Amino acid sequence: MQLGPDAARPPQSQAGIYLYRVSGSATDLLPFDVAIVGAGPAGTACALALRGSGLRVALLDKATFPRDKVCGDAVPGHAFKALRQLDPAYVDALWQLEPRDDVRRSRLVAPSGNSFYMHWKLPAFNSPRLDFDAALLALVRQYTATEVLENAALKTIDITADYARLHLASGQEIRASLVVGCDGANSVVGRRLLPEPRLARAYHSAGVRAYFENVAEAESGTTEFFFSRSHLAGYLWLFPVGAGRYNVGLGMLSELVSKHKIDLKKLLLEQLATHPGLASRFREARQLGPIQGFGLPMGGGRQRPASGARFMLCGDAASLIDPLQGHGIDLAIRSGIMAAEQVRQCFAQQNFSADFMHRYDEELQRRLGPQLAHSFRLQRLLGTRPWLMNLGTWLAQLPGLRRWAQRLVG
Ligand SMILES: Cc1cc2nc3c(=O)[nH]c(=O)nc-3n(C[C@H](O)[C@H](O)[C@H](O)COP(=O)(O)OP(=O)(O)OC[C@H]3O[C@@H](n4cnc5c(N)ncnc54)[C@H](O)[C@@H]3O)c2cc1C
Structure with missing residues (x-):
């Protein structure tokens, strides 16, 4: 690491302190x-x-x-909105990024297998965090x-x-x-x-993810969320990230992970092999790299x-x-x-x-x-009541109630 005063900048900062060159000594x-x-x-x-x-x-x-x-690599629309308020040029530049998958909607699949689509108001994309x-x-x-x-x-x-x-x-x-x-x-x-x-563990989740390709019936522009009885208070996700690749992961409350001694990496692979909505789609899929995990400190x-x-x-x-x-x-x-x-x-x-x-x-x-x-x-309400999730998904399929469901989830 080599630093030095930048000729284009003022030699002294507002706080009245100066920038010195690092010479590599531990005392600098x-x-x-x-x-x-x-x-x-x-x-x-x-x-x-x-x-x-x-x-x-x-x-x-x-x-x-x-x-x-x-990460799940899904960059929410509010991220772009906030950056655009600083300077639209930032967002214009990010929108040139490759690989990426422009997201228009999400598909939510309840434990019952019922699903519905939510359409996003703000433009957003998925792109590997790398x-x-x-x-x-x-x-x-x-x-x-x-x-x-x-x-x-x-x-x-x-x-x-x-x-x-x-x-x-x-x-x-x-x-x-x-x-x-x-x-x-x-x-x-x-x-x-x-x-x-x-x-506190109640405000902490754990998540794992891996990249896959050759996933069947996956649609560009659609992020998918799968809820099941075995991983309530969390979900399995399938997000296209461009170039024919998918970020596939599973997240769950840390207190449940430790209480039930759940191996999330194992559970993810089990779900991909057995979940009725996923097994056939992952039969020919190829995993790219290892499954990796990280913590989610929640607000x-x-x-x-x-x-x-x-x-x-x-x-x-x-x-x-x-x-x-x-x-x-x-x-x-x-x-x-x-x-x-x-x-x-x-x-x-x-x-x-x-x-x-x-x-x-x-x-x-x-x-x-x-x-x-x-x-x-x-999250507390839905995470402990699969029937509520099933009911909500069913209701959201009825014309007129979809908008209500979308507002509720945000
Ligand atoms: C499994 C999983 C899936 C997720 N999916 C999504 C998703 O799809 N969409 C979404 O919006 N969010 C998602 N998140 C959350 C998202 O990843 C984080 O909220 C986001 O990265 C937070 O950004 P940050 O800048 O606060 O921290 P980070 O992105 O973690 O950046 C922290 C930086 O600090 C550096 N750093 C750490 N320690 C030090 C140190 N001691 N000295 C110097 N540098 C240091 C790191 O190298 C890193 O570059 C997910 C999280 C997980 C774990």
Whole structure:
């Protein structure tokens, strides 16, 4: 990792601290105004939203891009809507991405086998995160003066009265006035700085996924969700991701996984071999690569704080995944943008206190809280009552009630 002052930028930041060159020594200290940890959707959105702020922004990630992220790869329409509000050029560029599958509707299959289609209002696409996240980072590089540091893993962090000090696994250190923790489900920033870092199992799901090709009767433009008695409070998904490939996965509440000692990888393969709506379609399918798993920290319940003196958390680090549908890319992007708004306020008022940062928590609650709480209640209701899911799917097939079902699920 080699850094140096960018000739195109002012030599001194608004916070009055300077950027030094890393020479490779373990004692080097790099001062920035803002250090964003994690260059996934939350971190890149935050960096894009800080464009033109005049602040010295570092965006660091332990990975080198393109990097994979275990996900269903379905980028919700609200992700594009939020990015478009920053600059339509971002969305126009993302819409050139290949491979991708433009999504127009979802098919929901109840335990009874009944199914119905929901049509999406906002344009959206599925694309492997390997490609999508690299495209987001390319936008940061193209449009902002952000210092992007790859292969820069945060090991630990401490907050002093005057700054945050980030200790990297390489032995190097970064100093910043503010830290935005966008480092995902196992956030180091959250674990180090929150008084109550562990998320209750009730607000946590586990998910596994693999890529397949040659899946029969799969339609481009349609994401499919299968609910069954064996994996309620979760679902099996089949999402086209372009180039004839499918992201196929299974997610479930962590408390059920541990209570019933469920092996999700095994269950996924069992379901693909035996589920009445899937077995024939997967008979000739080819699995591409291993099944991989990852955690989903969900929002909507008793929310942990997402800020404190000199720091904020966004996306999965702030446990913002929608508990009903499992999407979090949009919420990561929206929270990254909200954090950037708070960053600007902090520098404008030179106030980095916990009290002032709490405004960010209030904004999260105001703008995302009601949706997450609604999804959490619905997930609890449907997840324990298969008959309700069957009834809902049946009712949704009746003309006039489909719109009601679509509004209910969101
Ligand atoms: C199985 C599964 C399926 C899912 N399906 C969908 C879906 O279809 N649609 C959807 O919208 N959401 C889905 N989600 C949720 C979605 O993946 C997350 O909500 C989203 O990735 C959150 O973005 P983020 O930027 O907060 O975190 P991430 O995307 O996890 O990015 C975090 C970044 O931080 C970096 N990082 C981590 N630790 C450190 C460190 N110590 N130092 C430096 N960098 C670090 C990582 O390398 C990574 O690049 C799914 C999740 C799972 C697990």
